[in-house]
Amino acid sequence: GESVGLHLPTLSVQEGDNSIINCAYSNSASDYFIWYKQESGKGPQFIIDIRSNMDKRQGQRVTVLLNKTVKHLSLQIAATQPGDSAVYFCAENTRNSGGSNYKLTFGKGTLLTVNP
Amino acid sequence: DTAVSQTPKYLVTQMGNDKSIKCEQNLGHDTMYWYKQDSKKFLKIMFSYNNKELIINETVPNRFSPKSPDKAHLNLHINSLELGDSAVYFCASSRQGLGTQYFGPGTRLLVL
Numbered sequence: 312g313e314s315v316g317l318h319l320p321t322l323s324v325q326e327g328d329n330s331i332i333n334c335a336y337s338n339s340a341s342d343y344f345i346w347y348k349q350e351s352g353k354g355p356q357f358i359i360d361i362r363s364n365m366d367k368r369q370g371q372r373v374t375v376l377l378n379k380t381v382k383h384l385s386l387q388i389a390a391t392q393p394g395d396s397a398v399y400f401c402a403e404n405t406r407n408s409g410g411s412n413y414k415l416t417f418g419k420g421t422l423l424t425v426n427p
Numbered sequence: 428d429t430a431v432s433q434t435p436k437y438l439v440t441q442m443g444n445d446k447s448i449k450c451e452q453n454l455g456h457d458t459m460y461w462y463k464q465d466s467k468k469f470l471k472i473m474f475s476y477n478n479k480e481l482i483i484n485e486t487v488p489n490r491f492s493p494k495s496p497d498k499a500h501l502n503l504h505i506n507s508l509e510l511g512d513s514a515v516y517f518c519a520s521s522r523q524g525l526g527t528q529y530f531g532p533g534t535r536l537l538v539l
Contacts, residue, residue, distance in 0.1 A: 414472060
């Protein structure tokens with residue numbers, strides 16, 4: 312299958328369970344964080360974002376938690392569905408030294424598989 | 428309507444050839460990007476343009492030359508293709524000053 316040889320962290324859950332995907336970021340100066348979902352054969356798709364002045368943000372079935380102390384980000388998906396199966400990326404957004412431009416640095420990605 | 432589009436979707440070519448990938452966005456964004464995703468799904472920025480001006484160039488070989496004819500288009504030309512260039516290339520766009528980037532569907536490049 313597609314996961315062979317990818318060496319991505321993987322998470323396998325049963326349909327209806329809650330999923331938690333974790334991410335550690337590196338730059339304490341990062342001020343904005345985004346979770347992306349990438350389905351097979353498609354481009355990354357925006358799910359939810361959070362600014363560094365917040366520690367929690369909720370969307371529809373998704374919640375992002377930010378712990379700046381330990382530079383950790385998590386994505387919680389409630390009542391996971393087969394359509395949630397994808398690779399999930401966290402991305403940290405850092406301004407350049409001039410402050411006018413942003414650069415997104417992506418994490419390694421986690422492959423979520425939802426079993427019916 | 429597709430927000431960020433890329434052509435071609437698939438590109439198979441011989442080593443040493445020169446090829447181009449095109450990207451267009453209809454979101455009215457000022458900033459466009461090219462990313463490379465390797466076989467391990469690692470996604471890395473290559474270039475960023477803001478209002479047709481290059482603002483990020485992440486130590487990409489100079490065989491790769493981006494061109495932005497206007498702020499809705501960012502094309503990527505690759506000279507003397509090498510086996511290691513095989514990857515999926517994604518175009519993205521965003522508003523200036525905001526981090527949320529919107530990605531195209533990707534161009535799957537295979538160099539033989």
